[in-house]
Amino acid sequence: MNLTHEMREETAYGNSSKDVSARLSAGRAGAGGEVHEPRAGRRAGLHSLLDDGVLRIRFCASGAKVRLNSTDKRLTLEIPKGIDLSIHATSALVKADALSQNDLLIAVLSGDISLGTVTANRVDLSGSSGSIQLGRLSAPSLKCRTSSGSVDLGTVSAKTLECAASSGIVVIRSVLADEVSVTTSSGRVELALADAPSVSVRTSSGTVCAMLPEGGAEASFTSSSGSLHTDRSYTRRGDLYVFGGGATQLAVETSSGNLEIR
Numbered sequence: 673m674n675l676t677h678e679m680r681e682e683t684a685y686g687n688s689s690k691d692v693s694a695r696l697s698a699g700r701a702g703a704g705g706e707v708h709e710p711r712a713g714r715r716a717g718l719h720s721l722l723d724d725g726v727l728r729i730r731f732c733a734s735g736a737k738v739r740l741n742s743t744d745k746r747l748t749l750e751i752p753k754g755i756d757l758s759i760h761a762t763s764a765l766v767k768a769d770a771l772s773q774n775d776l777l778i779a780v781l782s783g784d785i786s787l788g789t790v791t792a793n794r795v796d797l798s799g800s801s802g803s804i805q806l807g808r809l810s811a812p813s814l815k816c817r818t819s820s821g822s823v824d825l826g827t828v829s830a831k832t833l834e835c836a837a838s839s840g841i842v843v844i845r846s847v848l849a850d851e852v853s854v855t856t857s858s859g860r861v862e863l864a865l866a867d868a869p870s871v872s873v874r875t876s877s878g879t880v881c882a883m884l885p886e887g888g889a890e891a892s893f894t895s896s897s898g899s900l901h902t903d904r905s906y907t908r909r910g911d912l913y914v915f916g917g918g919a920t921q922l923a924v925e926t927s928s929g930n931l932e933i934r
Contacts, residue, residue, distance in 0.1 A: 699720070718747075784821075798849075822859075865889075865920055875926045881932040888916020891933065895926045902933035 712904040721728045729747070751757060753772040755914040772791045784802045790809045797804050797816040802814050807826040815834045816823055828847045835842055836855045843862045844854075852871040855860055861873055864883040871889075873880050882889075884904075891913045893900055906915045915933065924931050 683725040698821065718871050865922075868920055871920060871922045873923070875929055877926045877929060878926065878930045879925065879932060880924050882922060882934065883934045884915055884922075885920060886916075887919025888914070889920035889922045889933075890914050890918040891924065891931070893924050893931045895924075895929060895931070896932045897928050898926050904933055906933075 681762060719730045721730075729749075730840065733738045751771070751773075754774055756775045757771070757773045758775075758777045759766055759779070760779045761783060764780055765786070766778055766780060766783065767786045768790075769788040771787065771789075774792065775794045775796075776790065776792045777796045778785055778798070779796075780799045780802055782801045783799065784805070785797055785799060786805045787797075788807045789813065790806065792811045794813045795809065795811045795815070797806070797814075799818045799821060801820045801822065802818065803821040804818055805824045806816075806828075809825070809827070809831045812831045814828060814830045814832070816825070817836045819838045821837070823835055823837050823842045823844075825835070825844045826846065828844060828849065830847075830849045831851070833844075833847060833849045833852045834922070835844070835853070837859055838857045840856070840859045841862070842854055842856055842859060844852075844864065845866050847866045847868050850869060852863070852865075852868050854863070854871075854875075856875040856878055858877045859875070860878050861875060861880045863871070863873070863881070863886045865871060867885055871882075873882075879898075883892075892911060893913065900913065902915075904915055906913045908914070913933075
């Protein structure tokens with residue numbers, strides 16, 4: 673499996689007795705191959721350190737000065753299955769087509785996270801400024817957080833899903849999970865619930881759109897200045913809106929925003 677990390681700071685992963693290969697390229701996009709910097713010297717080359725069972729990879733030696741366009745830096749890793757993988761970056765794009773790991777943690781200060789198919793025991797994705805995109809996930813636990821950026825999750829199969837965004841749209845296209853929790857400060861939330869017995873959505877300012885599963889839902893909706901919009905039939909049971917068999921417990925709280933049920 674390949675993982676590409678552009679303009680990265682450090683990558684660390686355990687169980688380093690397994691084979692891992694890394695390739696660093698420094699060249700302009702579309703140049704038709706890798707371009708290395710021969711004048712940079714050994715201090716500016718790829719450095720690795722085995723530290724208490726953790727292999728750490730850095731672009732250059734500590735304190736080294738290299739004149740290089742930040743967008744020209746790219747590190748491609750071929751990672752074995754089943755290891756703990758931890759990636760920390762200050763300013764980077766982290767991208768992978770397929771990952772099958774034990775525990776997966778990716779934290780980026782400024783940059784996007786773009787993953788294809790992920791299988792793991794535990795997945796933790798976070799970013800201060802940048803979007804999080806995930807195509808397909810199978811894991812007992814998924815946490816994703818971003819301060820300023822959107823979250824776009826494709827098909828998620830998990831026991832627990834926790835998603836938080838301060839400013840940005842949250843889209844979950846298909847979710848099968850025992851517990852789903854979504855929190856936003858400002859941004860639209862779109863959920864397609866394949867099978868999710870317990871769903872909680874809290875937002876300060878933003879519309880919540882939920883596509884219900886075949887079994888329907890019992891929905892509670894609390895809003896200071898919002899209303900329910902739906903073309904589906906429902907009944908009232910106290911403060912609850914009951915759709916179909918009411919299989920999913922859906923709780924939505926907004927300060928300013930509507931609830932759309934599909």
